[in-house]
Amino acid sequence: MLSSSTVTLVVNTLAASIVISYVSVTIVLPYLQREKTRDSDSSANTGKSTEKRPSGHPGATSTNVGAVDRNSNSSSSSKAGEGGKQAQQEQELKLELELEQEQEEPQEQHKYFGFVRPNPFTDSLPPSDAAFKAFPKLTGNLELQATVGITQRHRMTLQIPRLLELFENNLKGKLAMALTTREAIDRKEFFETWEFFERTKDNLKCSNGAKTLVEVAGGHGLLGILCAIFKKERFDQVVIADITRPPSYDAVLSCIAEVCPWVVDKVTFVEADFTKTPGLLPRGCAIACVHGCGELSDVVIQTATEAGVASVALMGCCYMNSSAAWASPEAVKMFLGVNVAAEVQRTIRLEAAGYKVTWKHVPRAITPMNRIIIGRRLSEGEGEAIGKKRAEKEKKKVEKKRKKAAAKAAAAAAAAGNAKESVAK
Numbered sequence: 352m353l354s355s356s357t358v359t360l361v362v363n364t365l366a367a368s369i370v371i372s373y374v375s376v377t378i379v380l381p382y383l384q385r386e387k388t389r390d391s392d393s394s395a396n397t398g399k400s401t402e403k404r405p406s407g408h409p410g411a412t413s414t415n416v417g418a419v420d421r422n423s424n425s426s427s428s429s430k431a432g433e434g435g436k437q438a439q440q441e442q443e444l445k446l447e448l449e450l451e452q453e454q455e456e457p458q459e460q461h462k463y464f465g466f467v468r469p470n471p472f473t474d475s476l477p478p479s480d481a482a483f484k485a486f487p488k489l490t491g492n493l494e495l496q497a498t499v500g501i502t503q504r505h506r507m508t509l510q511i512p513r514l515l516e517l518f519e520n521n522l523k524g525k526l527a528m529a530l531t532t533r534e535a536i537d538r539k540e541f542f543e544t545w546e547f548f549e550r551t552k553d554n555l556k557c558s559n560g561a562k563t564l565v566e567v568a569g570g571h572g573l574l575g576i577l578c579a580i581f582k583k584e585r586f587d588q589v590v591i592a593d594i595t596r597p598p599s600y601d602a603v604l605s606c607i608a609e610v611c612p613w614v615v616d617k618v619t620f621v622e623a624d625f626t627k628t629p630g631l632l633p634r635g636c637a638i639a640c641v642h643g644c645g646e647l648s649d650v651v652i653q654t655a656t657e658a659g660v661a662s663v664a665l666m667g668c669c670y671m672n673s674s675a676a677w678a679s680p681e682a683v684k685m686f687l688g689v690n691v692a693a694e695v696q697r698t699i700r701l702e703a704a705g706y707k708v709t710w711k712h713v714p715r716a717i718t719p720m721n722r723i724i725i726g727r728r729l730s731e732g733e734g735e736a737i738g739k740k741r742a743e744k745e746k747k748k749v750e751k752k753r754k755k756a757a758a759k760a761a762a763a764a765a766a767a768g769n770a771k772e773s774v775a776k
């Protein structure tokens with residue numbers, strides 16, 4: 352008789368082998384089968400997964416070719432004999448080799464997929480630069496730029512060595528001297544604003560009898576105040592709009608009261624959120640905005656064009672937060688940078704609203720966000736006139752080219768005729 356423990360052992364062993372067989376048949380074998388099929392699939396294509404390739408990529412086309420080939424192989428193998436099968440295999444091998452070679456060019460492949468690409472958050476074009484116009488002695492003089500601290504967020508002060516070398520004995524020099532003596536404004540903002548003013552003073556104009564300049568996000572307000580002083584024939588009202596009225600604004604204003612008191616009454620500070628303050632822009636006015644962060648510059652453009660301002664000048668910053676940047680084509684953002692993408696989009700928006708747009712730059716040594724977009728509203732019919740003039744110019748160019756080509760052909764024909772004649776003689 353078998354003992355009860357022996358019976359239990361036999362029963363357990365039998366149960367275990369049944370379970371193992373079941374698992375092998377239902378799970379392991381189908382899995383191995385699937386793996387085998389996948390291996391043969393991928394080796395027939397590229398030897399590696401091509402899942403990610405977009406359909407336009409040469410690799411994708413080749414993959415399809417491989418697939419077609421494989422199908423034709425299976426269908427033709429029954430018809431063709433051993434020789435045909437061998438030819439198919441050779442063909443497959445050739446394709447595989449071609450695809451492997453293609454994969455050995457990681458640069459191309461990476462470039463295509465965009466793994467290696469410029470940082471989308473920086474301006475990837477060569478930096479645009481400009482000479483110093485307001486204080487020309489700074490151009491090319493890195494030592495002087497560093498000594499006076501053109502990028503420093505510290506106040507202008509008489510303690511700065513060599514600063515006075517920059518100031519001439521005129522109204523501009525006197526004003527600069529007052530701002531320095533009163534330590535009214537940071538050095539970076541002083542140089543940046545003055546350079547911005549030099550580049551836009553001839554573009555900021557009103558129309559339809561308006562005489563108002565609105566400086567949005569004006570902060571210290573120096574730009575608007577410079578316009579009120581040096582472009583007094585154009586502006587009898589300057590509005591500085593900012594969410595907060597900083598102490599630097601009052602400091603700048605007291606310098607103005609000292610040097611050119613006739614300007615003080617022309618300047619008003621509106622402490623308000625520009626995006627929530629409609630009616631700030633009288634029709635035909637001019638609008639400026641220095642470093643309106645991110646979306647603010649977009650809002651300025653939209654509000655300005657809707658209000659029909661005569662001219663606009665703005666220098667953006669913090670482009671990452673700008674809807675204009677994110678509305679731009681992906682490729683432009685990736686390869687030209689978000690900053691340029693935003694500027695292009697803003698330019699398109701201004702042009703679409705009937706403005707003629709140009710770009711200028713302040714010296715890059717002051718700020719890398721140095722591009723100024725300047726727009727002038729075209730008068731009625733002016734846009735069409737410009738288009739017509741361009742088209743006429745283009746037509747003349749084509750006609751000139753055609754005439755030149757005809758003259759060349761005639762000369763060649765004459766030369767050929769002469770050669771024939773001399774041979775005949």
Ligand SMILES: C[S@@+](CC[C@H](N)C(=O)[O-])C[C@H]1O[C@@H](n2cnc3c(N)ncnc32)[C@H](O)[C@@H]1O
Pocket residue numbers: 540567568569570571592593594595623624625626640641642643644647
């Ligand atoms: C980078 S600072 C530029 C200040 C000055 N224009 C300059 O160049 O030195 C940005 C200014 O925009 C102002 N600002 C931001 N959002 C604003 C809004 N919605 N309306 C008005 N001003 C705003 C801020 O208070 C700040 O003074």
